[in-house]
Amino acid sequence: xxxxxxxxxxxxxxxxxxxxxxxxxxPLLQAAFPHAQVTALDLPGTGCCYQAHTPCTxxxxxxxxxxxxxxxxxxxxxxxxxxxxxxGMVAWEWLQRYPDDSCGAILVNTxxxxxxPFYQRMRWxxxxxxxxxxxxxxxxxRELAIVQLVGNREDQYETVADEWQAIQAERPISFKSxxxxxIAAASYRPDDTKPGQxxxxxNGKGDHLVAPACSExxxxxxxxxxxxxxxxxxxxxxxxxxxxxxxxxQWLAVCDTQV
Numbered sequence: 001x002x003x004x005x006x007x008x009x010x011x012x013x014x015x016x017x018x019x020x021x022x023x024x025x026x027p028l029l030q031a032a033f034p035h036a037q038v039t040a041l042d043l044p045g046t047g048c049c050y051q052a053h054t055p056c057t058x059x060x061x062x063x064x065x066x067x068x069x070x071x072x073x074x075x076x077x078x079x080x081x082x083x084x085x086x087x088g089m090v091a092w093e094w095l096q097r098y099p100d101d102s103c104g105a106i107l108v109n110t111x112x113x114x115x116x117p118f119y120q121r122m123r124w125x126x127x128x129x130x131x132x133x134x135x136x137x138x139x140x141x142r143e144l145a146i147v148q149l150v151g152n153r154e155d156q157y158e159t160v161a162d163e164w165q166a167i168q169a170e171r172p173i174s175f176k177s178x179x180x181x182x183i184a185a186a187s188y189r190p191d192d193t194k195p196g197q198x199x200x201x202x203n204g205k206g207d208h209l210v211a212p213a214c215s216e217x218x219x220x221x222x223x224x225x226x227x228x229x230x231x232x233x234x235x236x237x238x239x240x241x242x243x244x245x246x247x248x249x250q251w252l253a254v255c256d257t258q259v
Contacts, residue, residue, distance in 0.1 A: 003103070003255060003256050004077060004078050004080075004103045005080050005103050005104045005198070005252050005255050005256075006033055006036055006080055006248075006252045007033075007035075007036050007037070007077060007080070008036065008037045008074070008077045008078065008079045008080060009029065009033070009036055009037065009038040009039065009079070009080050009081075009082060010039055010040075010041055010069065010074060010079040010080070010081050010082075011026070011029075011038070011039065011040040011041065011081075011082050011083070011087075012040075012041060012043065012065070012081065012082075012083035012084070012087030012088070012090055012091055013040070013042075013043065013046070013083075013084055013085075013086075013087050014084040014085030014086045014087050014088075014109075014234075014235075015085055015086045015178070015181050015182065015185060016046065016173050016177070016178040016181060017046065017084075018042050018043075018046040018047030018048075018050070018167065018171060018173070019040035019041065019042050019047050019048075020047065020167045020171075021164065021167065022040055022237065023160070023163065023237075023238065024241060025237040025238070025241040025244070026038060026040055028241045028242065028245055029082070029241075029245055029248075032245045032248075032249060037074075039072070039074055041065055041068065041069060041074075043061055043064075043065060043086070043087065043090065043181070044061060044064045044065070044177075045173060045174070045177030045178075045180065045181065046171070046173050046177070047171055048171070049068075050171040050172060050173055050174075050177070052064075054176070054177040054180040054181060055180065055184065056180040056181075056183040056184050056187075057184050057187065057188075058086075058089045058090055058093050058184050058185070058187075058188040059093060059097075060184075061090055061181075061184055062090045062093040062094050062097070065090060065094075066094060066098060066101070069101075075101050078100070078101065078102055078103035079101060079102045079103070080102065080103060080104050080105065080106075081094065081095070081102055081104070081105035081106070081107075082105070082106045082108070082248070083105065083106070083107055083108065083110070084108045084109060084110070084234075084235065084237070085108070085109055085110055085111075085185070085209075085210065085234065086110075086181060086184070086185045087110075088107035088108060088109070088110025089110055089111075089112070089184075089185060089188045089190075091105045091107060092105070092107065092110070092112075092190055092195070092199075093188075093190065095195035095197055095199070096190060096191065096193055096195055099195070099196055099197065102197055103197055103198075104197045104198040104199065104200075104255070105195075105197065105198075105199050105200070106199075106200045106201075106202060106247075106248055106251070107199060107200070107201050107202070107215075107218075108201075108202045108203070108236055108237070108244070109202070109203050109204060109207055109209075109210050109212075109214075109215065109234050109236065110201075110210075110214070110215065110218070111210050111211075111214035111215070111217075111218075112188060112189060112190055112214075112217075112218060113186065113187060113188055113189040114189045115214070115217040115218060115221060116211070116213065116214040116217050118186070120210070120211035120213055120214055121185075121186070121210060121211075121214055139165050139168055139169065140161065140162075140165050142168075143161045143164040143165045143168060144157060144158070144161035146164065147160045147161050147164065147238075149208060149209060149233075149234070150208075150209060150233055150234040150235040150238070151233050151234075151235050151238045151239050152204075152206045152231060152232060152233040152239050153238070153239050156238075160238065194222045194223075198255050199222075199224050200224070200225055200226075200227065200247070200248070200251045201215045201218060201219050201224055201225065201226040201227070202215070202226075202227055202228075202229070202236060202244065202247060203215035203216075203226065203227075203228050203229070203236075204228070204229045204231070204232035204233050204234065204236045204239070205228055205229060205230050205231060205232070206229075206230075206231045206232055206233050206239075207232075207233050207234045208233060208234065209233070209234040210234060212228065215228075225251070227247050227251075229243055
């Protein structure tokens, strides 16, 4: 059967982030796959859906995003998911419950309850930073702190913080939506079924938010390939988008030989 991987991309962001937070990565991926359809979808409570109710379970979030994908005609051919953190949990749930919708996925710095302890799923060193972020009312300072938490490229902190401040000002993600997403992520415990589609895991050894061991646990449980960036943080596409694209292209080339 013809391999459809990499022809129809659906991108999913993580906790309290929206499609615009992909920044330069979307055109970078599109350039690597010029004939593919690339679509970034927002989780409920973020982006174009920032005023929508945010479910507090990954299952409900998945059904919400899938319904919009169907409405937009994005599932006319099987999708390849590229998803970060909470988005990775949604992609995994999607793969398990609606296997005909997708032909594979790349999951970046994600984690599952039951496989990794809570202090690895959100590293204990980040607790004070998260508390400070929740109390920070200055939008610019808050977004700068978020950039510094998820990224390791000091040279682009200020520029990215400006961009993210503009996004938040236009489509503000509420404290309530963020909290409900945290609850959904913290409680997500998938069943033991391994998806039938191929899955690649990516993690950053410099992730200050989620321990790299979380991706390692997923890789070990389901015998999935894991590729690690030596210094990138939680948002690898922000720190080194070209590395992500390179890993994806190499992995798809291997998958093509196995069809």
